[in-house]
Amino acid sequence: MSSNETTLVEAALRVLNTPDPVDKAKLGDQIANHWLQGLITNPYNPSQPDLIVPDRPARLTNVKLVSPSLMPKLGKAGSLQSRQAIVHSLVHTESWAIDLSWDIIARFGSKQESMPREFFDDFVRVAQDEGRHFTLLAARLEELGSFYGALPAHDGLWDSAVATSKDLFARLAVEHCVHEARGLDVLPTTISRFRNGGDNKTADLLEEVIYPEEVTHCAAGVKWFKYLCSRTRGDNADEESDDDAVNKFHEVVRSYFRGPLKPPFNEKARKAAGFGPQWYEPLAVKDFSQ
Incomplete structure (x- = not known):
């Protein structure tokens, strides 16, 4: 080594x-x-x-x-x-x-x-x-x-990893911008449940170590998905406001991820990771009873 x-x-x-x-x-x-x-x-x-x-x-x-x-x-x-x-x-x-x-x-x-x-x-x-x-x-x-x-x-x-094994666009979108982002959505509730249950040690571990680092993991997926979109176009456009990247994300997720995304979304954490509601809300289930 x-x-x-x-x-x-x-x-x-x-x-x-x-x-x-x-x-x-x-x-x-x-x-x-x-x-x-x-x-x-x-x-x-x-x-x-x-x-x-x-x-x-x-x-x-x-x-x-x-x-x-x-x-x-x-x-x-x-x-x-x-x-x-x-x-x-x-x-x-x-x-x-x-x-x-x-x-x-x-x-x-x-x-x-x-x-x-x-x-x-x-x-x-x-x-x-x-x-x-x-x-x-x-x-x-x-x-x-x-x-x-x-x-x-x-x-x-890992099932979704197999499904995205031939396409880097798909791997970044599904694993890092869907699954990782879902973790950002649910972790605050999980932390609150541990605190309410009297387990502050686990809550602290999740809140102070794992949660902030998971934001950076999701950010890596967003960053490199945008990079691939920019490279495919062959330009150096401002990727933060790139509608093409958003449209490509919607296309890839609909192709490789089964079903709609589940709200509610942690908009603050997702924004910190580099993507706003225009990325994921169009992919969400509209009826919360579904």
């Missing part, structure tokens, strides 16, 4: 092929530091064919997977059982977020995509954050008397 002969894409594949999420987080943190410190210098080797990225990352089998429709209700954090279930769900989500962050680097970090170095910098930082989130939440889950794998979970997040 300390050798300059290793590319970032090769290192990302090591994370994806590591089954234990604890090891994934540790290895990912090491790789991120090496990249950001300049110990890994090249994102990929342009003289070699693109490396094969696994359709599904290596995962331990200690988590019982069920259909999203069969997941038990998490509750509202009023009981220890509910708090354990919510944190377990968050730990599982973060375990997949580690893989998703390294997957976008490995899958789209090639000469064919020709993304600038800043793209790799941004998603390395996202991956490092997700690993830290997993580690902190897994430790908190154990403090609550449970452990990762004690409850069932679903892999719906």
